[in-house]
Amino acid sequence: MHLKININSQFIEADVAPRLNLADFIRHELGFTGTHVGCEHGVCGACTVLVNGEAVRSCLMLAIQANGQKIITIEGLSNDEQLSALQMSFRKHNALQCGFCTPGFITTAHALLTNEPNCDENRIRDVLSGNLCRCTGYVPIVQAILDARIHYQNLGGE
Amino acid sequence: MKSTEFDYAVPHSLEEAIKILQNYAGNAKIISGGQSLMPMLNYRLLSPDILVDLQAISGLNEITVSQSGTTLGSRVRWVDIEKHSSLHLAQPLLCSAISHVAHYQIRNRGTVGGSLAHADPAAEMPGLAMVLDATIDVMGPEGIRTVQAKDFFLSQLSTSISPYEIIVTVNLPFWLNDRKWGFSEFSRRKGDYAMAGAAVWFDVNSHGEAFNIHIGLIGLGEKPIRLSQAEGKLENKSLSQPLIEDVVIDCLANISFQSDMNANENYRRSLMSEMILNAFSQASFTVNK
Numbered sequence: 001m002h003l004k005i006n007i008n009s010q011f012i013e014a015d016v017a018p019r020l021n022l023a024d025f026i027r028h029e030l031g032f033t034g035t036h037v038g039c040e041h042g043v044c045g046a047c048t049v050l051v052n053g054e055a056v057r058s059c060l061m062l063a064i065q066a067n068g069q070k071i072i073t074i075e076g077l078s079n080d081e082q083l084s085a086l087q088m089s090f091r092k093h094n095a096l097q098c099g100f101c102t103p104g105f106i107t108t109a110h111a112l113l114t115n116e117p118n119c120d121e122n123r124i125r126d127v128l129s130g131n132l133c134r135c136t137g138y139v140p141i142v143q144a145i146l147d148a149r150i151h152y153q154n155l156g157g158e
Numbered sequence: 159m160k161s162t163e164f165d166y167a168v169p170h171s172l173e174e175a176i177k178i179l180q181n182y183a184g185n186a187k188i189i190s191g192g193q194s195l196m197p198m199l200n201y202r203l204l205s206p207d208i209l210v211d212l213q214a215i216s217g218l219n220e221i222t223v224s225q226s227g228t229t230l231g232s233r234v235r236w237v238d239i240e241k242h243s244s245l246h247l248a249q250p251l252l253c254s255a256i257s258h259v260a261h262y263q264i265r266n267r268g269t270v271g272g273s274l275a276h277a278d279p280a281a282e283m284p285g286l287a288m289v290l291d292a293t294i295d296v297m298g299p300e301g302i303r304t305v306q307a308k309d310f311f312l313s314q315l316s317t318s319i320s321p322y323e324i325i326v327t328v329n330l331p332f333w334l335n336d337r338k339w340g341f342s343e344f345s346r347r348k349g350d351y352a353m354a355g356a357a358v359w360f361d362v363n364s365h366g367e368a369f370n371i372h373i374g375l376i377g378l379g380e381k382p383i384r385l386s387q388a389e390g391k392l393e394n395k396s397l398s399q400p401l402i403e404d405v406v407i408d409c410l411a412n413i414s415f416q417s418d419m420n421a422n423e424n425y426r427r428s429l430m431s432e433m434i435l436n437a438f439s440q441a442s443f444t445v446n447k
Contacts, residue, residue, distance in 0.1 A: 001166060018166035018209065021196070040159045041197035042264060054237075054266040060196040061267065064166055065189075065211060108262065129348035130261025 003067045008032070008076030016063045023047040025063035026073055034074035034103045038132070045131030048104040049073050055111035074103035077110055085151035086110060086144070095144040097135040104131050109145045117152035161199035165208040172297050175210050176322055180299060182208050184321040190233050191267035193260070194276040218271075218326065223248040227332045232271025232325040240265070249330055251339040251359055252290065255282045258341075261349040271325040274310070277317045277381065280351040282343075284311055285382035289357045289374025290330050298323035313380040337361055338368075340440030342433045343376070346420075352377040354426060356433040358441055360397075368397045373437075375430060378415055385409055385434070397438070406434050 004013045007030065016025060026035045026049065038044035040059045047058040050072040078084040083091065086106050096102045105128070112119060112127050119127075124145050125138075133141060169175040179186045187206040189195055190213065198204045212218060218233040221242055228249050230239070236259045239245060239252070246253045259282050260268060273283035274294060287294065287307035294305045296319050310317055319325065343355030355376040360368040371392050373385040388409040395401060415426040 017163065019161045019163050019199075021200075024160075040200055042193060045261070045263060048263050051266075055263045056266055057193075057263045059200075060193055060264070062166070062189075062192070062196075062209075065192070065213065112262070126348065127262040130263050 001064050003064055005066050005069060005071055007071040008073060018062065018064050020063045021059055022049070022061040022063045022066050022071075023058035025066075026058060026071070029063075032073045032075050036100055036103055038100070038104075043132070044101070044104070045108065046101050046104040048107045048131070050076075050107055050111055053111065053114070055108045072107075074107055077106060084110075086113075086148045089144040089148040090141070093140045093144040093147065095136060095140040101131060101133045105133070105141055109148070113145070113149055113152035114155075117149055117155070119149070121146060159200050161196075162202060162205040164199075164206050166211065167208060168211045168214045170214050172215060172324060172326070175212065175215065175324060176297065176299055178208065178210050179322045179324075182206075186210055186321070188212060188275070188324060190272050191235060191269045192272070193264045193268035194272055194278070212324070221245065225332060228252075228330040229327050230270045230330070231327055232269060232274075234270045236260070236265035236268050236270075239270075249290075249333055251333075251341060251357060252286055252330065254339075255286050255341045255343075255355075255357055258282055258343050258345075258349075258352070258355075264349075270328055274328060275317060275319065275325055277311050277315050278351065279311075279314055279379060279381050280353075280355075280377040281382075282352070282355070282376065285355065285357060285374050285376035287311075287328060288382045288384055289359070289372050291372075292331075293329045295326045295329065296323040297326050302326060304329075308384075311381040334361060338441040340437035340442075342436035342440065344429055344433060353421060354378065354430040354433045356430065356437045358434065358437040360392075360441065366396050367394050368392060369394055373434060375434075378413070378426065378430060385413075387412065388434075397442070399435075399439070402438050403431075403435060406431050410434075 003016050023037050026032045036046040038046035042057050042060045048055050049058045052070050086109055090096055124142055167178050185207040187209055189209045189211050218231040220231045222229040223244055239256050273281050277284055292307045294310050295302050299322055339359035341357045343352040345352050357374045360371040362368055371389045373389055376382050388405050391405045410427050410431055415423045417423045
C-alpha cells in the first residue's frame with residue numbers, strides 16, 4: 001500500500017505491506033537505525049518515536065497508519081555537528097551505558113519537556129515508567145532529564 | 159513476533175466499515191490505536207484477513223459533557239480524557255482511574271473503544287464501565303443498539319458485540335457533585351495491568367447513611383465484576399471502617415481468586431480487600447475533587 005510521510009523533515013513515499021510495523025519501516029526501509037526494537041509488544045519503550053509531536057511506540061503502530069503524519073526519530077533530534085541539550089545532559093550524568101534504550105528515553109523526554117517544560121521529578125518518573133533500562137539504572141536518567149529542563153524552559157514551552 | 163499478512167482498509171463512514179466487516183465474514187478486526195491489538199497480532203494470537211482502521215471516520219473522537227451525562231466516542235484516547243477541560247469535574251472517578259492506564263506512549267494512542275472491545279479483565283475501562291453503570295452504543299448492519307455494561311463483557315477477551323458491529327460511544331450517567339468515590343489499584347510496575355483494583359462510589363443521605371453503593375473490581379477472574387453482595391450489605395448503613403472491613407472480607411471469601419506464578423490465591427484475595435478498603439477510605443474524604 002502506498003504511503004506518504006514526513007520523517008525528520010524529509011518527505012518520503014513508499015509502498016509497504018500492511019503488516020509492516022512503523023519501527024521496522026523506519027529501520028529497514030528508511031535506514032534510520034537509531035530507533036531500536038526491544039520487546040515488540042509495547043513494554044520496553046526502546047522504539048519510541050514522535051508522531052505529530054506525541055511520543056508513540058513505533059512497534060505498536062503500522063507503518064500504513066502513519067500515512068500523512070509527521071514522524072521524528074532520534075536522528076531528527078540532533079544534527080551531526082552538535083549534541084542536543086538532552087544528549088549533552090545524558091552524557092554529563094552518565095545516563096547511559098550500552099545505549100540500547102537511550103533513543104527511546106530521549107524521544108520520550110523530548111516530548112515530555114516540549115509539552116511540560118516545568119514538570120517535576122514525580123512526573124518524569126511517571127512518564128519514564130514506560131521505558132526500560134537494564135544497565136544504567138534510572139536515577140542518572142531522571143537527573144539528566146531534570147537538568148535538561150532549563151533548555152526547554154528557555155524555549156518558552158514551544 | 160511479526161504478525162501474519164492481512165489486508166488493510168480505511169473506510170470513511172461506519173456504514174462502509176460495517177460492509178467490509180460483512181464482506182470478510184467475521185475474519186476482520188477493527189483497529190484504532192492498536193495498543194492491545196498489535197501485541198495480539200505480533201504474538202499471532204490473532205490472524206485476521208483484514209484490519210479495518212477507524213481513523214478516517216469523523217465524530218468518533220468526541221467527548222460530550224451535558225446534564226444527561228458524559229459520552230465518550232470510541233476513538234477517544236486516554237490522553238484526550240487526561241487533557242479535557244471539564245471531565246475531571248463531570249466524571250472524577252473516571253479521570254482518577256484512567257490515570258492508571260498503561261504508560262505515557264500508550265496513552266497517546268490507546269482508545270476507550272479499543273479497551274472495551276479487548277475486554278481484558280484487569281483493564282481499567284471495562285471495570286469503570288461496570289461500576290459507572292455505563293451503556294455502550296454499538297452499530298451494526300441493522301443500526302445502533304445500546305448494551306448495558308453488565309451484558310457487554312462475557313469472559314476474558316470476549317464481549318457480546320457481533321463480528322459485524324462497531325463500538326460507537328460509551329455513555330456514563332450524570333455524576334452528582336457531592337458523590338463520594340475512590341479508586342485504588344496495585345500493579346508491580348507503574349502502568350502495568352492491575353493485579354487487583356477497586357472502584358467504589360456512593361451517595362450519602364441526610365442521616366449520614368450511604369446509599370447507591372457501587373463496588374467494582376478488576377484484575378480477578380474472567381471479567382470485571384461488581385461486588386454486589388457487599389453493596390447490598392452496606393446499603394443504607396452508616397459506613398465505618400470496621401463495618402466495611404467485615405463485609406468486604408466476608409464477601410471476598412465467596413469469590414475464587416486464581417493462583418499463578420505472580421501470586422497465590424490468598425495473596426490476591428487480601429490484596430483485593432486492601433484495594434477496596436483504600437478506595438472506601440479515599441471516598442470518605444472525597445468531596446468534589
